[in-house]
Amino acid sequence: MDFLSDRARSLDPFPHYRRMRETSPVFHDEQSGSWHVFRYDDVQRVLSEHATFSSRMGGDDPSETGQLFAASLITADPPRHRQLRSLVNQAFTPKAVDALAPRISQLTDELLDGIASTGTADLIAGLAYPLPVIVIAELMGIPPADRDRFKQWSDVIVSQTRTGAENADHHATNVEMTGYFLDLIEQRRSRPGNDLISSLLSAEIDGQKLSVAELLGFCSLLLVAGNETTTNLIGNAVLCFAEVPGTIERLRAEQSLLPQAIEEVLRYRSPVQSMYRVTAADTTLGGVQVPAGVPLVAWIGSANRDERHFPRPDQFDIDRGPSRHLAFGQGIHFCLGAPLARLEAVIALQAVLSRLPGLTLTAGSQLERMDSTIVYGLTELPVSWQAG
Numbered sequence: 001m002d003f004l005s006d007r008a009r010s011l012d013p014f015p016h017y018r019r020m021r022e023t024s025p026v027f028h029d030e031q032s033g034s035w036h037v038f039r040y041d042d043v044q045r046v047l048s049e050h051a052t053f054s055s056r057m058g059g060d061d062p063s064e065t066g067q068l069f070a071a072s073l074i075t076a077d078p079p080r081h082r083q084l085r086s087l088v089n090q091a092f093t094p095k096a097v098d099a100l101a102p103r104i105s106q107l108t109d110e111l112l113d114g115i116a117s118t119g120t121a122d123l124i125a126g127l128a129y130p131l132p133v134i135v136i137a138e139l140m141g142i143p144p145a146d147r148d149r150f151k152q153w154s155d156v157i158v159s160q161t162r163t164g165a166e167n168a169d170h171h172a173t174n175v176e177m178t179g180y181f182l183d184l185i186e187q188r189r190s191r192p193g194n195d196l197i198s199s200l201l202s203a204e205i206d207g208q209k210l211s212v213a214e215l216l217g218f219c220s221l222l223l224v225a226g227n228e229t230t231t232n233l234i235g236n237a238v239l240c241f242a243e244v245p246g247t248i249e250r251l252r253a254e255q256s257l258l259p260q261a262i263e264e265v266l267r268y269r270s271p272v273q274s275m276y277r278v279t280a281a282d283t284t285l286g287g288v289q290v291p292a293g294v295p296l297v298a299w300i301g302s303a304n305r306d307e308r309h310f311p312r313p314d315q316f317d318i319d320r321g322p323s324r325h326l327a328f329g330q331g332i333h334f335c336l337g338a339p340l341a342r343l344e345a346v347i348a349l350q351a352v353l354s355r356l357p358g359l360t361l362t363a364g365s366q367l368e369r370m371d372s373t374i375v376y377g378l379t380e381l382p383v384s385w386q387a388g
């Protein structure tokens with residue numbers, strides 16, 4: 001999908017999406033063989049109709065395919081998907097996640113303590129990046145000393161599209177990370193703790209334990225899904241709030257508006273812009289015949305700007321009300337971490353609003369998007385405020 005890539009990777013891919021919704025809403029890229037879907041109704045169908053649009057990518061053995069997620073629930077279809085999901089559901093229910101709020105607040109405060117008096121900082125490096133990494137690492141029982149290696153691995157992995165070829169960097173990262181998790185799994189097997197990996201090790205489906213490939217799939221999926229996406233939700237939120245005059249002041253005065261403002265960020269600058277499927281049968285999509293067995297990209301970032309569903313789609317409007325955006329997907333694969341991501345975002349942004357008064361984007365700084373067509377977020381977010 002080379003000809004799409006440059007526009008799809010830019011900080012403003014939205015005019016490109018709009019053109020595609022108008023002219024080629026279901027587009028066959030003959031060069032790569034992939035199909036691309038841009039309108040809300042079609043994206044919704046692709047994400048949720050799992051019998052026609054399968055999530056299975058590659059084989060079952062990660063060492064064979066080089067795909068870390070090959071054996072994880074995000075790439076499983078029913079009935080395996082339901083079984084795998086039931087193992088981790090408990091850890092991510094809104095109730096279980098709410099119990100993490102005090103710890104998330106404490107971590108946020110510690111991170112902001114490090115920058116609040118300076119008056120200027122990169123908010124990605126200072127808060128949005130470390131917070132989700134530490135939260136997910138603690139849930140998984142990963143030692144604090146290994147956190148930085150974690151972030152590096154997840155950065156490399158998100159830049160690799162699931163259908164694209166692996167380069168040497170990706171391969172080295174996959175090998176290193178797989179080795180790390182294999183060691184950690186063995187440690188937990190002999191000395192279980194009160195963490196997610198230990199509980200996955202003891203879990204059984206119909207009397208059968210998870211395979212090592214499945215355990216690895218879970219570890220790498222949670223690591224990547226739990227980090228970069230939430231980092232970008234927090235970063236994209238600050239960008240959206242700072243861009244629209246009056247928004248920061250209003251949210252500071254009325255913090256109860258924050259959850260709905262975060263939903264609008266999820267719609268307007270969706271941290272996950274695209275998801276993959278493979279057609280399991282011949283089908284008709286948006287009036288176009290799509291054959292079985294072809295890869296398909298559902299453009300969530302475009303669906304969330306579809307004028308057929310959202311009036312004034314290119315306006316960031318925190319008063320929009322419930323909008324049924326697709327930022328967390330839809331159907332059986334609906335994001336497992338949505339309650340956690342929303343909670344982390346509320347806590348982090350509340351703290352930013354109250355502890356960094358007069359927050360603005362630092363004048364003259366050049367904003368750049370991370371190198372990915374899947375994930376949408378900034379490499380750096382330079383901001384300034386009135387340090388007390």
Ligand code: HEM
Nearest residue numbers: 073074225226229230233271327328329333335336337341
């Ligand atoms: C703003 C932050 C996040 C966004 C935008 C996001 C987005 C998504 C999307 C679009 C999907 C659907 C994938 C598909 O249909 O194929 C998904 C699935 C998933 N997400 Fe998230 N995610 C976020 C945060 C998290 C967090 C914090 C975690 C875990 C700690 C997480 C774990 C997962 C998992 C495990 C799945 C697969 C669920 C399944 O296949 O049943 N996500 N996410």
